[in-house]
Amino acid sequence: MLKKKILLILSILSVAVFAFGCSNNNKSESNQTDNNNNKSVEEPASDDKDSEDNDATNDDSKDKDTSKDTTVSKDSGDKTTNNKKEETNASVFSIDLDNGSLVKNDVKLSSVDASSLYKELINQKVIPSSSLNSFEKKDVEGSTVGFLDVSSSFMNSNLGSDAETLTLDAVAKTFKENLGVSKIKLTVDGKNYESGHIALEENDYL
16 A cells, blocks of 8 residues: 555656656747747848948949049040140251252251251251261350351261352251351361361351
8 A cells, every 4th residue: 555655656756747847848949939030030130231331332432443543544644745745847958959059948846956957957968977066156246156066977978069068058057047146157076167178267157
């Protein structure tokens, strides 16, 4: 009889423990389910915010890129304008041996000065290839005289007296026409011009 009572008590305790265990499991599963539901509701809101932030960042980046492109284009246009060089009209004289006269040629030069005029006379075969040593303007007895000194290569030509006279006249007239001088004093390496046909003295001008 005692054994039956003990078995009955143990059975009741077992049922109570089992029921209590099931109750705790149900509560745990319920809490997990609630937590999962809460997370699933909140996550989309975070995604929307990130998406909006990314859109704003992309818009700012596009604006900066557009501004940068505009600046580069403007700089390029300025450089193109600065690279344009203006040319000036000048008169360079050559010789016509058949008619024994000078021919006026209108040319365009980047600058009209003694150096550019001398180079153009060489280009047009009026004088042989040589160097311009110096050119300066001086007032002589109320007249503006151009003192032109050239290298000895200037003499490297086998011209007759008429052709040589025309050549010197072409050089002198080219400088007088463009540089505002009334006379030219020609020297070769600092000495008076002298050839087999023509010899210029100290006070001789072209």
